[in-house]
Amino acid sequence: MTLTLTPLSGISLIGQGDDLVQILLASLGTSGIQLQDGDILALAQKIVSKAEGRMVNLATVEPGEQALELAARAEKDPRLVELMLRESKEVLRVRAGAIIVEHRLGFVCANAGIDHSNVAGSGNAKEEYVLLLPENPDRSAAEIRTGIRSRIGIEPGVMIIDSHGRAWRNGTVGVAIGFNGIPGIVDLRGQPDLFGYTLRITQVGAADELAAAASLVMGQAAEGTPAVHARGFPYPLRTGSFRELLRPKDQDLFR
């Protein structure tokens, strides 16, 4: 089956309290897409975070001692680093320009996923605002999914994605930071392969593969779009959680 990924058009800037369900349904209409069972909507973290009011005015943040010390090593704004610490369980690596943490949600990422690049505030102070990740992205996805079902009777999978750097490889790729109605891991162990052997390396990070595909279609720059419609996901759908994708620390050879 063909997998199609279509960027949704007509989504304007999102603000706190905006009704994402309504905005997505309108955008699907503008894009000429009739939602079907089995479809998936992938949303950029930014629009979910903004709708949930996760912007923070840096002028309100008082950096503590640890933040001041880390900020000097990382060459970053101490107030921003203070927020990174509040959003993290553990700091894993620090170098000029990058602080790699275990986020409170459990995944490893740079700068605790805090976005400073395209968050608008108001007036002259707009550069002082940054955007935290949603408080509970699985829950956010579930709420949007339920909201869509309650309005149109169709229940798509909903996924929230972000771009993460990786060990060993250059470049960021889209990853799933929360979802509902999609499997995180698809376990193919025990299934026969093309030759009738039993498959061995067969825990597939299917949600992350879809997140990477959606990220590719979203793009990152001015002409980018913060939502993508996917049709043709090849594995059975189920409730799912991004936590399936988190490798426990004691099983991680590269922490």
Added chain:
Amino acid sequence: MTLTLTPLSGISLIGQGDDLVQILLASLGTSGIQLQDGDILALAQKIVSKAEGRMVNLATVEPGEQALELAARAEKDPRLVELMLRESKEVLRVRAGAIIVEHRLGFVCANAGIDHSNVAGSGNAKEEYVLLLPENPDRSAAEIRTGIRSRIGIEPGVMIIDSHGRAWRNGTVGVAIGFNGIPGIVDLRGQPDLFGYTLRITQVGAADELAAAASLVMGQAAEGTPAVHARGFPYPLRTGSFRELLRPKDQDLFR
């Protein structure tokens, strides 16, 4: 623009010396796809390796001392471990069931990318065969690309993909191990974002995002297909190389 990924049908088991260009063109026909400029073909590593005769009969491999020692720690066949060592620059981690190496091609992966799961040999000895990665996947991709152009006058991007495990996250995802006619990294630094700010985290691993999407469509199991046609890749095409995606060891915080 919509990105579509379509599994190619009608590709039977590949053997050494098979003409992949001919097989792909026939499969595109069977699948009802008329190749266009800008299209990309993603191929599973296995079919390229098999066509290139990269199968090794384990009975012909004599494990050395290091292989015997490592095999005991990893609980693996010493002959297989000997091949992993020959295919690697450095062993990074070892535990029961997994040896993580820097492959001679420069990327970090488990078991040097050697595939033991669905390689067929002949007769009763078939389980003794394993499959190494292509010798030079960028070159393999370039040859297939040139071969297609010489037959039909259209020159698609060609990408060879494999499934890799990752630090920190469960599940394998598709990654690009060689390609031609596709950018590895897309550098968006300096471009304005949605708010007119300058983008910061903006080296996108575009080839890996496409590889993940193709891997999702290929699947892994019996009903899987080893080739996928992609249309609608959103970034400008260029020659490219998988080496763009390799982070130099001295810049890697997680080696």
